[in-house]
Amino acid sequence: xxxxxxxxxxxxxxxQGADVQSITASELLGWRxxxxxxxxxPAALDWLxxxxxxxxxxxxxxxxxxxxxxxxxxxxxxxLEALWRRHLDTEEPLQYLVGRCPWRDLELPVAPGVLxxxxxxxxxxxxxxxxxxxxxxxxxxADLGTGSACLAIALAxxxxxxxxxxxxxxxxxxxxxxxxxxxxxxxxxxxLLAGDWWQPLEPWWGRLDLVVTNPxxxxxxxxxxxxxxxxDHEPRQALDGGPDGLMAIRTIVAGSLRGLAPGGLLLMEHxxxxxxxxxxxxxxxxxxxxxVHADLEGRARFASARRPGGx
Ligand SMILES: C[S@@+](CC[C@H](N)C(=O)[O-])C[C@H]1O[C@@H](n2cnc3c(N)ncnc32)[C@H](O)[C@@H]1O
Numbered sequence: 001x002x003x004x005x006x007x008x009x010x011x012x013x014x015x016q017g018a019d020v021q022s023i024t025a026s027e028l029l030g031w032r033x034x035x036x037x038x039x040x041x042p043a044a045l046d047w048l049x050x051x052x053x054x055x056x057x058x059x060x061x062x063x064x065x066x067x068x069x070x071x072x073x074x075x076x077x078x079x080l081e082a083l084w085r086r087h088l089d090t091e092e093p094l095q096y097l098v099g100r101c102p103w104r105d106l107e108l109p110v111a112p113g114v115l116x117x118x119x120x121x122x123x124x125x126x127x128x129x130x131x132x133x134x135x136x137x138x139x140x141x142a143d144l145g146t147g148s149a150c151l152a153i154a155l156a157x158x159x160x161x162x163x164x165x166x167x168x169x170x171x172x173x174x175x176x177x178x179x180x181x182x183x184x185x186x187x188x189x190x191x192l193l194a195g196d197w198w199q200p201l202e203p204w205w206g207r208l209d210l211v212v213t214n215p216x217x218x219x220x221x222x223x224x225x226x227x228x229x230x231x232d233h234e235p236r237q238a239l240d241g242g243p244d245g246l247m248a249i250r251t252i253v254a255g256s257l258r259g260l261a262p263g264g265l266l267l268m269e270h271x272x273x274x275x276x277x278x279x280x281x282x283x284x285x286x287x288x289x290x291x292v293h294a295d296l297e298g299r300a301r302f303a304s305a306r307r308p309g310g311x
Contacts, residue, residue, distance in 0.1 A: 051100060106153060170238070
């Protein structure tokens with residue numbers, strides 16, 4: 001897999017407000033046609049106009065019927081064009097080029113070396129909040145493999161009286177997670193820890209009410225067939241689940257009985273064809289009350305189970 005480390009430094013992300021430009025709708029639509037003639041998907045270009053230029057998709061749609069309308073863009077078309085051309089040339093994800101990714105109600109800063117948070121992972125937060133019995137205090141939770149800290153930030157906001165831990169083995173991920181936790185002023189409620197899955201949590205083993213994780217789960221041999229935008233630019237450490245995709249999952253499940261509090265909940269995202277294997281691992285480890293949960297397309301993508309005992 002090619003590494004992001006070998007590519008040229010990122011151009012500065014468009015600084016909204018720094019080079020505000022006002023053009024007419026027909027000028028913008030002409031620019032859009034010229035950019036699409038270079039290549040790329042319309043949805044990706046419209047995403048760049050939205051995140052980079054501040055032009056919402058609904059505003060863009062209204063331009064077709066109002067060609068003379070003024071369109072206030074939050075940065076110049078020249079800087080958007082530079083990002084678009086670079087994306088087409090190098091297949092770098094637009095999220096890295098813009099430096100941000102919308103996820104739930106957040107606009108998370110992201111950079112090379114950190115997994116771009118995926119839409120399906122948003123569901124892990126809703127599952128965590130809905131599976132925990134209402135009225136039962138949840139004091140301590142952890143996010144194993146936190147990446148951008150997307151899950152940790154959402155959980156901390158959803159569980160305001162709890163204490164959280166965000167673990168990652170990657171220094172790049174921890175740097176981004178730390179910056180993101182501070183941006184949402186959560187650095188005092190969520191402790192960032194370096195190391196391997198459960199290991200840095202040892203002082204809290206047996207006390208964690210909830211552990212969420214979106215581990216690397218793609219079989220190594222499948223990595224080569226991923227889209228270049230993922231394969232060549234997102235961190236292998238965040239994707240590679242070993243020969244059968246279950247390497248990290250096995251380690252996490254194996255530590256769960258020690259790490260979770262009695263009655264504590266483990267909630268995990270996995271690949272679309274791993275549901276049965278993950279369920280077997282959960283039960284073999286001694287977890288109980290196995291739950292299988294679907295993504296928005298109806299595919300089993302999440303598993304939950306509890307440590308016996310407790311409430
Ligand atoms: C699939 S990414 C998930 C990132 C983030 N939670 C999300 O959902 O966007 C997996 C994360 O696990 C981290 N990771 C990989 N191996 C690890 C290990 N042995 N211990 C802790 N974290 C690890 C990676 O650095 C990466 O950030």
